[in-house]
Amino acid sequence: MQHPYKTPLWKIFLRNILTSKINIFALSIVCISCLIALCAATGILANQWDVSISDSHTPPSLQHICGTDILGRSVLDKLIKGTEVAMSTGFFVATLSIIIGVVLGVLAGYFGGIVDTCVVWLYSTITSIPNIMLLLSLTFILGKGIVAIYISLGVTMWVGICRLIRGEVIKHKNREYILAASAIGASHFRKLWYHLLPNIWHIIIIQFALIFQVAIKSEVMLSYLGLGIQNSPSWGTMIDEAKTELIRGIWWPFTFATLAMFLIVLAFNLLSDTLRDTLDPKLKKK
Amino acid sequence: MGIFTIISPMEKTSKPLLQVKNLSTAFPIKQGFLQRTTKKLYAVNDVSFFIHPGETLGLVGESGCGKTTLGRTLIQLIRPSAGKIIFDGQDITTMDNAQKKKLCKSIQIIFQDPYASLNARMDVYTILEEPLKIHKIGQDRNSRKQRIYTLLDYVQLPKEALYKYPHEFSGGQRQRISIARALAVEPKLMICDESVAALDVSIQAQVINLLMDLQKELGLTYLFISHDLKVVEFIAHRVAVMYLGKIVETGTTQSLYQNPQHPYTQALLSAIPTPNPQQKKNRILLQGDVPSPIHLPTGCYFHPRCWKATALCKTQYPSMTHDIHNPNNAYTCHHPLQADK
Amino acid sequence: MLSVKNLVTTFQTRQGSIKAVDNISFDLPKGSTLGIVGESGSGKSVTALSIMRLIPKDTGKILQGDIIFNGQNITTLTESGMRGMRGNKISMIFQEPMTSLNPVFTVGNQIQETLILHQQLSLQQAQKKAIELLQMVGIPSPEKRIKDYPHHLSGGMRQRVMIAIALACKPDILIADEPTTALDVTIQAQILDLLKNLQKELAMSIIMITHDLGVVAEFCDDVAVMYCGKIIEKAPIHQIFAQPQHPYTQGLIKSIPTFHPEKSHEQRLSTIPGTLPPFHEIPSGCSFQNRCQYAQEACKGLQGTPPLALAAQAHWAACFYPLHPKTHQD
Numbered sequence: 001m002q003h004p005y006k007t008p009l010w011k012i013f014l015r016n017i018l019t020s021k022i023n024i025f026a027l028s029i030v031c032i033s034c035l036i037a038l039c040a041a042t043g044i045l046a047n048q049w050d051v052s053i054s055d056s057h058t059p060p061s062l063q064h065i066c067g068t069d070i071l072g073r074s075v076l077d078k079l080i081k082g083t084e085v086a087m088s089t090g091f092f093v094a095t096l097s098i099i100i101g102v103v104l105g106v107l108a109g110y111f112g113g114i115v116d117t118c119v120v121w122l123y124s125t126i127t128s129i130p131n132i133m134l135l136l137s138l139t140f141i142l143g144k145g146i147v148a149i150y151i152s153l154g155v156t157m158w159v160g161i162c163r164l165i166r167g168e169v170i171k172h173k174n175r176e177y178i179l180a181a182s183a184i185g186a187s188h189f190r191k192l193w194y195h196l197l198p199n200i201w202h203i204i205i206i207q208f209a210l211i212f213q214v215a216i217k218s219e220v221m222l223s224y225l226g227l228g229i230q231n232s233p234s235w236g237t238m239i240d241e242a243k244t245e246l247i248r249g250i251w252w253p254f255t256f257a258t259l260a261m262f263l264i265v266l267a268f269n270l271l272s273d274t275l276r277d278t279l280d281p282k283l284k285k286k
Numbered sequence: 287m288g289i290f291t292i293i294s295p296m297e298k299t300s301k302p303l304l305q306v307k308n309l310s311t312a313f314p315i316k317q318g319f320l321q322r323t324t325k326k327l328y329a330v331n332d333v334s335f336f337i338h339p340g341e342t343l344g345l346v347g348e349s350g351c352g353k354t355t356l357g358r359t360l361i362q363l364i365r366p367s368a369g370k371i372i373f374d375g376q377d378i379t380t381m382d383n384a385q386k387k388k389l390c391k392s393i394q395i396i397f398q399d400p401y402a403s404l405n406a407r408m409d410v411y412t413i414l415e416e417p418l419k420i421h422k423i424g425q426d427r428n429s430r431k432q433r434i435y436t437l438l439d440y441v442q443l444p445k446e447a448l449y450k451y452p453h454e455f456s457g458g459q460r461q462r463i464s465i466a467r468a469l470a471v472e473p474k475l476m477i478c479d480e481s482v483a484a485l486d487v488s489i490q491a492q493v494i495n496l497l498m499d500l501q502k503e504l505g506l507t508y509l510f511i512s513h514d515l516k517v518v519e520f521i522a523h524r525v526a527v528m529y530l531g532k533i534v535e536t537g538t539t540q541s542l543y544q545n546p547q548h549p550y551t552q553a554l555l556s557a558i559p560t561p562n563p564q565q566k567k568n569r570i571l572l573q574g575d576v577p578s579p580i581h582l583p584t585g586c587y588f589h590p591r592c593w594k595a596t597a598l599c600k601t602q603y604p605s606m607t608h609d610i611h612n613p614n615n616a617y618t619c620h621h622p623l624q625a626d627k
Numbered sequence: 628m629l630s631v632k633n634l635v636t637t638f639q640t641r642q643g644s645i646k647a648v649d650n651i652s653f654d655l656p657k658g659s660t661l662g663i664v665g666e667s668g669s670g671k672s673v674t675a676l677s678i679m680r681l682i683p684k685d686t687g688k689i690l691q692g693d694i695i696f697n698g699q700n701i702t703t704l705t706e707s708g709m710r711g712m713r714g715n716k717i718s719m720i721f722q723e724p725m726t727s728l729n730p731v732f733t734v735g736n737q738i739q740e741t742l743i744l745h746q747q748l749s750l751q752q753a754q755k756k757a758i759e760l761l762q763m764v765g766i767p768s769p770e771k772r773i774k775d776y777p778h779h780l781s782g783g784m785r786q787r788v789m790i791a792i793a794l795a796c797k798p799d800i801l802i803a804d805e806p807t808t809a810l811d812v813t814i815q816a817q818i819l820d821l822l823k824n825l826q827k828e829l830a831m832s833i834i835m836i837t838h839d840l841g842v843v844a845e846f847c848d849d850v851a852v853m854y855c856g857k858i859i860e861k862a863p864i865h866q867i868f869a870q871p872q873h874p875y876t877q878g879l880i881k882s883i884p885t886f887h888p889e890k891s892h893e894q895r896l897s898t899i900p901g902t903l904p905p906f907h908e909i910p911s912g913c914s915f916q917n918r919c920q921y922a923q924e925a926c927k928g929l930q931g932t933p934p935l936a937l938a939a940q941a942h943w944a945a946c947f948y949p950l951h952p953k954t955h956q957d
Binding site for chain 1: 407420
Binding site: 576 | 666667767782783784811814815816820839840841843845864868878883884894895896897898900903
């Protein structure tokens with residue numbers, strides 16, 4: 001009985017979030033992480049991360065809440081700097097893959113024919129290569145560094161969304177409202193921009209949130225494999241270093257890095273579920 | 287075969303607004319590993335008819351007979367594979383895109399499903415403003431707004447409707463919005479593709495009345511596509527009956543309904559349940575289903591279900607014949623029912 | 628045979644609880660056909676689902692009322708008792724022959740399933756019976772068709788299969804929910820004809836739920852007209868079409884385009900103004916008051932909802948001012 005678009009969607013979204021404690025928690029984690037990342041990027045926070053402040057491997061104490069690493073640098077500062085890396089990776093990778101995926105998916109689904117054949121061929125080829133190998137070779141080509149990570153993750157992660165969008169567009173393009181738009185003489189651009197896109201917008205938003213956290217995990221994985229960024233700390237490199245440290249009972253860099261990643265990935269998963277409940281018309285009739 | 291020119295009793299002097307000559311629309315059927323086109327499915331098969339200005343032609347047939355494809359071919363949503371569509375003296379099939387866009391203004395379509403044919407994310411104002419923007423009708427926002435108010439008046443919707451979204455309306459009201467959108471560009475010909483089929487009886491009557499009022503007021507011409515013979519009888523001046531992509535009988539509504547010549551028309555008419563328990567009529571029950579359009583029967587397409595079929599019907603498709611007693615009517619049958627009398 | 632008394636079925640929605648079926652009563656004698664007519668949202672399908680006890684449990688429930696079948700109250704039956712009833716004593720066919728058959732099983736499998744479940748037949752016996760049933764519903768060469776999947780069949784054929792499944796156990800009551808709405812006229816005529824013949828053969832009662840008054844006029848003995856969850860008129864068909872008592876029924880009958888040999892094009896269809904109110908906006912008093920041309924002060928709720936009362940012989944109407952009351956009749 002509830003009409004799908006009567007209340008503005010963002011209001012329903014906010015209501016869905018505020019009615020559950022776990023969602024409030026998730027949203028605040030995401031907001032705080034964004035804030036930390038922004039502060040770190042502008043140098044307000046953790047700009048002294050590479051300065052040795054204490055002895056090597058000081059355990060957590062009141063003075064150094066998260067302890068220090070091998071060079072005596074603050075683990076907390078490294079975590080904060082790592083948040084910046086993680087959040088920026090999530091953002092840029094999600095944006096890049098959404099742009100590629102949506103553009104290709106919409107074009108393939110809408111125009112069909114040879115365009116469709118080419119796009120399907122392209123993503124079939126990409127999916128047929130094991131993902132990790134593709135990532136490895138791309139980072140080898142592009143060299144190490146944060147931009148290389150953005151690009152290599154971005155150009156491998158658009159496949160899922162492209163497939164999804166293509167299917168959705170094919171479903172919508174034969175709906176009568178699109179035919180009706182053709183009948184009043186609407187151009188392709190108008191049909192795509194004003195009619196199709198608003199009707200698949202919810203998928204794009206949900207996918208953005210999902211890709212965001214997958215990208216964070218992937219960056220950690222690449223850094224762990226030694227293919228990540230070199231001159232700035234990331235959660236992945238911190239976990240990587242812990243390989244040798246854990247044996248010696250130095251648990252803190254590993255624990256805090258894992259905890260940070262766990263929290264942010266969990267928060268994004270919870271949020272994308274809430275987004276899906278709010279935006280997907282199919283789930284609404286519960 | 288060929289074109290049968292029948293003069294409508296109402297419009298003896300005027301030229302037809304739309305003339306369709308030997309129109310066919312085929313879809314390729316792809317088969318096998320290489321997806322080669324092995325066969326063609328003729329959804330519309332060598333169809334000819336015409337509509338005079340201000341007239342309503344009812345196009346009747348069961349599902350799968352090609353009536354919807356015909357309607358969509360006429361507004362160029364689907365390309366015809368053969369034949370001519372002459373609208374207002376110009377052949378549409380040979381036009382380039384710019385000319386077609388102009389044409390869109392003159393031929394409009396109203397679809398069946400009032401839920402699917404409106405974009406759920408647009409409010410009524412945006413829906414109605416869109417055709418005006420596309421065709422650059424009205425210089426500024428104000429004059430467009432005036433035009434939108436007029437459109438709402440035409441379809442008897444209140445001004446408050448403008449800033450609501452389609453889901454806030456009932457089926458009948460949505461169909462009114464669809465009609466208003468079609469009227470926005472001042473069309474001459476309106477194709478109504480099962481436009482009232484999805485509505486409840488009482489709402490259906492409201493929309494039919496509205497369509498008839500608009501015809502009088504604006505001098506519209508309708509191609510009214512429907513499976514509901516009762517509605518067509520009410521609204522149409524002339525009727526064409528389709529079966530498996532071909533027109534099997536055409537004529538003025540009154541004579542066709544009272545004196546059907548083709549056995550299919552007769553069976554169709556007798557199958558309609560009438561809301562009158564006193565009137566028990568002799569029903570002609572057709573045997574079997576409509577054959578698949580991929581494997582068409584030989585000869586007359588109707589012969590496997592026809593109770594009058596002879597050896598001739600199995601081999602030869604009957605040509606369009608004019609009724610001797612009623613020159614406005616024509617049928618494709620070797621054994622028209624008139625011969626019985 | 629079947630007697631429904633004061634049935635109320637409610638659904639939970641975000642706007643609160645609504646009465647989709649509001650205090651309806653009717654009787655269905657053995658071998659007769661009752662038509663339930665109404666527009667979409669009038670509660671006619673919910674009535675059918677209530678009798679079958681198929682109301683979705685999470686949102687809806689039968690709030691009160693009795694459904695008495697052969698002296699047994701169905702509303703108090705356990706779920707397993709009800710399973711023995713469904714498909715065995717009371718069967719139902721649905722509007723969409725496309726979706727009401729399972730696409731991954733053959734037609735034969737689906738008929739046999741019912742037989743094995745309710746009549747404890749062996750597989751061979753069930754197979755034989757299934758072929759007989761398909762023959763009964765007029766499907767040509769049933770030995771071959773039994774191995775077909777639903778997508779091999781046309782819409783009309785699928786509806787025939789649905790009827791075969793529904794009649795497999797020779798039920799006493801068949802509930803047909805818009806069985807011909809999705810079909811073409813010529814196929815509709817075939818199916819209605821088939822149902823009529825089978826009814827005579829098996830001496831069963833039918834509840835025909837439809838929006839098409841034409842189907843009702845040709846098929847039913849009695850009619851109940853529903854509006855906003857209530858039965859507003861109930862009568863034998865000859866009476867209801869000749870002298871409708873409720874303004875809504877009259878409006879419905881008049882708004883069907885009919886064959887008039889001498890009609891002119893100036894003619895308009897008579898209509899009922901407005902639309903069916905949503906369930907949470909039904910006015911108090913008579914639910915039809917806002918659309919009724921005869922509405923008076925009494926209809927607006929001060930005297931309550933008009934009860935279903937006898938307006939002429941065997942003719943019930945829920946209206947304070949019936950159109951052809953008994954006193955004026957003779």
